[in-house]
Amino acid sequence: xxxxxxxxxxxxxxxxxxxxxxxxxxxxxxxxxxxxxxxxxxxxxxxxxxxxxxxxxxxxxxxxxxxxxxxxxxxxxxxxxxxxxxxxxxxxxxxxxxxxxxxxxxxxxxxxxxxxxxxxxxxxxxxxxxxxxxxxxxxxxxxxxxxxxxxxxxxxxxxxxxxxxxxxxxxxxxxxxxxxxxxxxxxxxxxxxxxxxxxxxxxxxxxxxxxxxxxxxxxxxxxxxxxxxxxxxxxxxxxxxxxxxxxxxxxxxxxxxxxxxxxxxxxxxxxxxxxxxxxxxxxxxxxxxxxxxxxxxxxxxxxxxxxxxxxxxxxxxxxxxxxxxxxxxxxxxxxxxxxxxxxxxxxxxxxxxxxxxxxxxxxxxxxxxxxxxxxxxxxxxxxxxxxxxxxxxxxxxx
Amino acid sequence: xxxxxxxxxxxxxxxxxxxxxxxxxxxxxxxxxxxxxxxxxxxxxxxxxxxxxxxxxxxxxxxxxxxxxxxxxxxxxxxxxxxxxxxxxxxxxxxxxxxxxxxxxxxxxxxxxxxxxxxxxxxxxxxxxxxxxxxxxxxxxxxxxxxxxxxxxxxxxxxxxxxxxxxxxxxxxxxxxxxxxxxxxxxxxxxxxxxxxxxxxxxxxxxxxxxxxxxxxxxxxxxxxxxxxxxxxxxxxxxxxxxxxxxxxxxxxxxxxxxxxxxxxxxxxxxxxxxxxxxxxxxxxxx
Numbered sequence: 156x157x158x159x160x161x162x163x164x165x166x167x168x169x170x171x172x173x174x175x176x177x178x179x180x181x182x183x184x185x186x187x188x189x190x191x192x193x194x195x196x197x198x199x200x201x202x203x204x205x206x207x208x209x210x211x212x213x214x215x216x217x218x219x220x221x222x223x224x225x226x227x228x229x230x231x232x233x234x235x236x237x238x239x240x241x242x243x244x245x246x247x248x249x250x251x252x253x254x255x256x257x258x259x260x261x262x263x264x265x266x267x268x269x270x271x272x273x274x275x276x277x278x279x280x281x282x283x284x285x286x287x288x289x290x291x292x293x294x295x296x297x298x299x300x301x302x303x304x305x306x307x308x309x310x311x312x313x314x315x316x317x318x319x320x321x322x323x324x325x326x327x328x329x330x331x332x333x334x335x336x337x338x339x340x341x342x343x344x345x346x347x348x349x350x351x352x353x354x355x356x357x358x359x360x361x362x363x364x365x366x367x368x369x370x371x372x373x374x375x376x377x378x379x380x381x382x383x384x385x386x387x388x389x390x391x392x393x394x395x396x397x398x399x400x401x402x403x404x405x406x407x408x409x410x411x412x413x414x415x416x417x418x419x420x421x422x423x424x425x426x427x428x429x430x431x432x433x434x435x436x437x438x439x440x441x442x443x444x445x446x447x448x449x450x451x452x453x454x455x456x457x458x459x460x461x462x463x464x465x466x467x468x469x470x471x472x473x474x475x476x477x478x479x480x481x482x483x484x485x486x487x488x489x490x491x492x493x494x495x496x497x498x499x500x501x502x503x504x505x506x507x508x509x510x511x512x513x514x515x516x517x518x519x520x521x522x523x524x525x526x527x528x529x530x531x532x533x534x535x536x537x538x539x540x541x542x543x544x545x546x547x548x549x550x551x552x553x
Numbered sequence: 554x555x556x557x558x559x560x561x562x563x564x565x566x567x568x569x570x571x572x573x574x575x576x577x578x579x580x581x582x583x584x585x586x587x588x589x590x591x592x593x594x595x596x597x598x599x600x601x602x603x604x605x606x607x608x609x610x611x612x613x614x615x616x617x618x619x620x621x622x623x624x625x626x627x628x629x630x631x632x633x634x635x636x637x638x639x640x641x642x643x644x645x646x647x648x649x650x651x652x653x654x655x656x657x658x659x660x661x662x663x664x665x666x667x668x669x670x671x672x673x674x675x676x677x678x679x680x681x682x683x684x685x686x687x688x689x690x691x692x693x694x695x696x697x698x699x700x701x702x703x704x705x706x707x708x709x710x711x712x713x714x715x716x717x718x719x720x721x722x723x724x725x726x727x728x729x730x731x732x733x734x735x736x737x738x739x740x741x742x743x744x745x746x747x748x749x750x751x752x753x754x755x756x757x758x759x760x761x762x763x764x765x766x767x768x769x770x771x772x773x774x775x776x777x778x779x780x781x782x783x784x785x786x787x788x789x790x791x792x793x794x795x796x797x798x799x800x801x802x803x804x805x806x807x808x809x810x811x812x813x814x815x816x817x818x819x820x821x822x823x824x825x826x827x828x829x830x831x832x833x834x835x836x837x838x839x840x
Binding site for chain 2 (some may be wrong): 167189190191193194197201330356357358359361362363364365366367368370371373374386387390391394395397398399400416417419420421422550
């Protein structure tokens with residue numbers, strides 16, 4: 156029976172190319188399931204599959220009078236950009252998937268989105284926030300992470316309200332596409348405040364030793380440290396600032412802080428670190444398939460055995476955006492679906508999904524802080540939330 | 554001035570750890586003529602051994618160090634006995650490829666077994682430090698530095714002043730002559746590789762205390778160890794210490810005065826220059 160079906164499918168494919176109706180809709184993705192980015196990559200792999208299972212369980216995607224199932228064709232790019240590009244070429248040219256979901260990280264998205272554009276297959280990705288991804292005039296790439304240049308905006312807003320107000324800032328950032336975009340945006344944003352940048356340093360993405368930078372920061376006695384980097388670097392940064400007894404009034408990080416892994420690795424030393432998330436699993440975020448964000452987080456934890464963070468929520472939103480767009484276009488024609496994606500506007504467990512002219516959504520970052528081992532939201536789009544612990548006590552006085 | 558002093562201290566302490574990381578690589582390279590590309594992966598395993606001994610059995614990382622070394626010694630011995638001895642007389646390129654393959658396999662298995670989660674070995678004194686002549690000295694880094702010095706010295710003693718050590722060096726210098734004197738090269742190669750792996754295990758233990766651990770730290774550490782080995786030269790284990798300290802100080806100064814994004818460019822740039830100007834290392838005899 157199965158053979159007969161595949162024979163039938165093969166024949167239709169031969170005769171008509173990709174069957175327009177009567178076949179499941181394939182979403183292709185190349186994700187970092189192994190390699191140095193596997194730690195974050197797993198959110199995408201798991202969340203894509205979870206969302207697709209949930210949507211299929213609810214009946215699938217409605218096209219005309221029929222309902223089609225979604226199928227995920229996922230490849231492991233082993234955290235290698237070049238391999239991920241080859242895999243996306245394979246997905247569109249050999250596997251002939253209908254649509255593309257993205258990998259994690261801006262460097263990957265920058266390279267992979269070129270494939271989507273070249274073959275005119277829409278890609279919705281929740282892994283690349285760098286402004287560079289959206290500044291090339293591409294028509295087929297959409298993103299559900301807020302722009303990298305805005306990442307520290309809410310943190311700076313919070314800092315403007317703290318007493319005693321921080322006056323000097325050290326800005327450190329890794330030399331990849333995402334973190335450079337963050338730094339460019341942050342530099343501009345700091346320029347609009349009364350705070351001054353005392354140290355502005357770019358470091359190599361694989362750095363594990365921050366002692367020189369920390370010594371410099373210490374000698375300048377800066378009030379606040381903002382770091383745009385990767386979780387491994389941020390873990391080392393915090394550990395080494397403890398060993399060198401560097402005591403700013405606050406430090407804030409682009410990534411890492413919201414993940415449970417981060418708190419587990421640092422234990423008590425994670426306390427007082429500020430971070431940001433575009434997503435808080437709140438029951439107020441309603442979703443067609445998961446109920447709401449809180450229910451999603453609980454189900455996700457149960458199924459995969461670890462807490463989801465905004466990467467996972469963003470990945471679910473990518474799949475849902477495809478469903479909405481395909482249903483609105485009433486077709487799986489790539490061009491029609493692309494236009495429908497540009498027009499989607501719906502509420503999801505991740506937030507409101509509506510793409511701007513360049514294909515990116517805008518979501519405010521909520522500032523979070525680790526307080527006594529728990530993640531506490533301290534500043535959101537509507538202003539202060541729970542009380543921020545500031546200034547942070549010196550390492551010797553904790 | 555104060556800052557420069559602090560940076561120099563940072564560099565020296567970092568250099569000690571670097572030297573220990575490279576020590577095992579240099580031993581295996583010098584004696585077996587194998588550039589062990591899986592060396593970093595062995596360091597990573599040492600770090601995980603320490604992590605599990607610390608979190609599972611509550612062993613202090615410095616107490617776990619000999620155990621981690623023993624575990625890695627056994628693993629290294631087996632790798633040499635069962636894999637590398639089969640190709641020991643093959644061209645260097647083959648052994649390079651084999652150790653490269655081993656690195657990939659070990660890393661993959663580590664991810665399956667340990668997961669990609671980031672770990673740290675965080676004893677209560679991990680953040681302790683003291684002031685010395687105006688510079689902040691992190692305690693664990695100083696201890697790590699001491700262990701690195703001690704092991705380098707011990708290796709030198711072992712190679713220069715014990716019968717087994719002399720046999721190892723003799724095998725490296727002239728295999729036929731060593732055989733005539735009753736040395737069993739297979740056994741000796743496995744012992745040497747085991748010692749190299751044990752040193753990687755020690756480096757990994759200390760690395761876990763000062764840094765974070767994940768299954769992918771290996772390849773970067775191999776690269777760094779390789780640079781130190783070239784800069785210091787392969788002649789004597791003491792030279793590794795010089796190579797490590799040199800690289801540690803240069804990296805610390807580069808990060809401050811040129812920019813942290815250039816540290817790798819500078820350290821591997823020095824590697825290239827050394828290979829051109831003094832191919833036997835900074836202290837090695839020139840040909």
